[in-house]
Amino acid sequence: MGARRSESSALPGVLGHEGAGIVTKIGAGVENVAVGDHVVIGWPFCGKCRNCIRGEHRYCLHTGELLTGGHRFEGPHAGESAYTRKDGSSVSGHFFGQSSFADYSLVTASQLVVVDESVPLELVGPLACGITTGAGAVFNTANPGPGESVVVYGVGAVGLGAIMAARNSAAATIIAVDLHDSRLELAQRYGATHVINSGKEDSLERIREITGGAADYAIECTGVIAVLEEAIEAIGMLGTCILIGGAPTDARFSADHMRTLFGKRIVGTLGGSRTSQEMIPALLALWKAGRFPFDELVRTYPMAEIEQAIRDTHSGEVIKAVLTLE
Secondary structure, eight states, X not given: XXXXXXXXXXXXXXXXXXXXXXXXXXXXXXXXXXXXXXXXXXXXXXXXXXXXXXXXXXXXXXXXXXXXXXXXXXXXXTTSOSXXXXXXXXXXXXXXXTOOSSSOOXXXXXXXXXXXXXXOHHHHGGGGTHHHHHHHIIIIIIOOOTTOEEEEEOOSHHHHHHHHHHHTSSXXXXXXXXXXXXXXXXXXXXXXXXXXXXXTSOHHHHHHHHHTSOEEEEEEOSOOHHHHHHHHHHEEEEEEEEEOSXXXXXXXXXXXXXXXXXXXXXXXXXXXXXXXXXXXXXXXXXXXXXXXXXXXXEEEEEGGGHHHHHHHHHHTSOSEEEEEOO
């Protein structure tokens, strides 16, 4: 739902960045999927740049254009949108390589991850981005060792994905920070050992008390600069602050130079790193084993109720709103 407020997408256009569906037609040379396959539409990537060759598809050097350029990336129609109005005029599309708020999406075969037909499609769409981003931040970027501590700032869908992943890691202390008690209750349900309502107590002081000094990892999911700067303060020497939340374009943050100099790391993660082909099957395997209950975060709405879905998301009534095409 966050795509609604995107500052970089070409508008007006067809949005939707976490899609799943059934393959209805394939182009020449496509071998990894077949008509009738149930698929999640993962992130697009060029497959040819330095980072793609290294297997870091999330960090494709053309990521910006592929996600929000609004047009086809390559081929005879590169630079053009395949989406048109009824009068034939062009409209921006290919958002996140999919524009899944549509009956049909035109995607590259390399994006697709085939899933078992027994898994409801309305559940697997969220694994295309948000929930996987939170989980990947823990599994791939942090990878906490035995006894270490993880603080998650903001426990919406992304943050709760991080909490669930941390519970499946070697971390001993998992702290959730949020303004909403209802979400903190969910965080406890899904693995948080401690919760902090930052509107009612000094979260930084409380983190230091819980950890006995400082956290090993802080995962920032809000995009609020003041919160981000606190997350940097929450980690100690050799600690790592991982940035996930989408701050406004051109936003800047500051960090204490001397304390950062003592081995602190501030890193960003796109989509949780690794690849859709690795992460989505892995999380589904954990879900089937009862160890990653992301399905409990999902509520479905028909496309006609998109405005209600947005309102429920903003109010905190629902964690992960999924639109169905009927």
